[in-house]
Amino acid sequence: MARETLQTALEARAAPMALARDEGKGRLRCLACGHRCLIPEGRAGICKVRFNRGGTLYGPWGYVAALQDDPIEKKPFYHALPGSMATSFGMLGCDFHCGYCQNWLTSQALRDEQALAPIRPIEARAIVDHARHVGALSVTSTYNEPLITSEWAVEVFREARAARLTTAYVSNGNSTDEVIAYLRPWLDLCKIDLKGFDDKRYRALGGTLQNVLDGIARAQRAGFWVEVVTLVVPGFNDSDEELRAIAGFLVELSPDIPWHVTAFHPDYRMSDRGATPVATLMRARTFGQAAGLRYVYAGNLPGRVGDGENTRCPQCGELLIERRGFRVLRQRLERGQCARCRAPIPGFWEPRAAEAPARVRETRIGSP
Ligand code: SF4
Known part of the structure; x- marks a missing residue:
């Protein structure tokens, strides 16, 4: 779809947004992300998908640019509903413009001539019906930055909660107090990227x-289950100093926050360097553990990081969840406790649905 046609299609689908404040003289303050754009009449914010029309803030509604079903480990959540399927939906646009974005076709669609993703009109109920049909236990807003499309996410999550599904965000964390308060009644899980410490x-x-x-910190205080991901990019954020600083920040917040250090591969505009070596991920993992984080995972290099994909009991060392890539091979958690020593393992372990589709868990959790 040509850019003008895409912009017109999005504007035709837009709806009035709740996360806005009137600042007088026709200007609106958008509260959906940390940019807090002050938007005059006829203009759009930095993300280009929220705009002021006649003194009302409009934004994305009623479409998806991507809808698919992924293992929840791919989000990645390692302490939430292991081995289950997550129905994932995304819209267009982002408030960041990372040169190594792996979802740039959707996130940069309104900014980059090369990134043109078609949109598909859909009702919130249809996304949830789809999730139930495929036996997913959760619905995730991902592929573009969900904070900037929070009103639509809440519309989907209302339906998801009614269907007893868990809800999730895969976010860059550039939030505001207002958007977190808005999401709080509806959101369960939040994966946040911490892209460096500089x-x-x-x-x-x-x-x-x-x-x-x-x-x-805001997401954690709100009571969401939070996991943090750092994509370790050679020459960008892989120094000892920076990795140690990230680990130090997280452990101050809580030693129980899972920290995923994941391998970069050249993508989008960052093709001037190679993929992250195994040794770099292992170094990052060592820093996390040395800082006192109890759950540090090495991702994107399945089968090459030793114990780095597994969850062990921090008290007795028992192997609790064995993973290979996005597959759960075995688990020995019982109602959120270590099956051997009964230590509680923090996480979001139980599905909301009393009648959780057992076939998904049976097919995805097997013997090694
Ligand atoms: S969501 Fe968009 S319009 Fe709103 S503050 Fe963020 S960048 Fe600005």
Whole structure:
């Protein structure tokens, strides 16, 4: 779809947004992400998908640019409904512009001539019906930045909760108090990227370090189950100093936050360097463990990181969840406790649905 046609199609589908404040003289303050854009009449915010028309803030509604079913380990959540399927939906646009984005076709669709993803009109109920049909236990807003399309996500999550499904965000963490308060009744799980610990580089991606750090703390305070991911990019954020700083920040927040250090592969505009070596991920994992984090996972290199994909009991060392890539091979958790020593393992372990589709768990959790 040509860019003008796409913009017109999106504007035709847009609906009035709740996360906005009137600032007088026709200007609106958008509250959906940390940019807090002040938007005059006829203009759009930094994300390009929320705009002021006649003194009302409009934004994305009633479509998907991607809808698919993934293992929940792919989001990645390792302490939530292991071995289950997550129906994942995404719209267009982002408040960041990361050069190595792996979802750039959807996230940068309104910014980059090369990124043109078609949209498909859909009702919130249809997304949830689809999730139930395929036996998913959760519904996830992902593929673009969900904070900027939060009103639509809540519309989907209302339906999801009615169907006893768990709800999730895969976010860059550039939130506000207002958007978190808005999401709080509806959101269960939140994966947040912590892309480094250097404000200058964060600004080059389109954000600020402090607001993302605040965003992680905010999500945790709201009671969401939070897992943090750092895509370790050679020459960008892989120094000892930076990795140690990330681990130090997280452990201060809670030693129980799972930290995923995942391998980069050249993508989008960052093709000037190679993929992350195994040794770099293992180094990052060692820093996390040395800082006191109890759950540090090495991702994107299945079968090559030793114990780095598995969950062990921090008290007795028992292997609780054995993984290979996105597959759960075996688990020895019993109602959120270690099956051997009964230590509680933090996470979101039980599905909401009393009649959870057992076939999904049976087919995805097997013997090694
Ligand atoms: S979502 Fe963020 S970038 Fe988009 S208009 Fe609102 S404050 Fe600006």
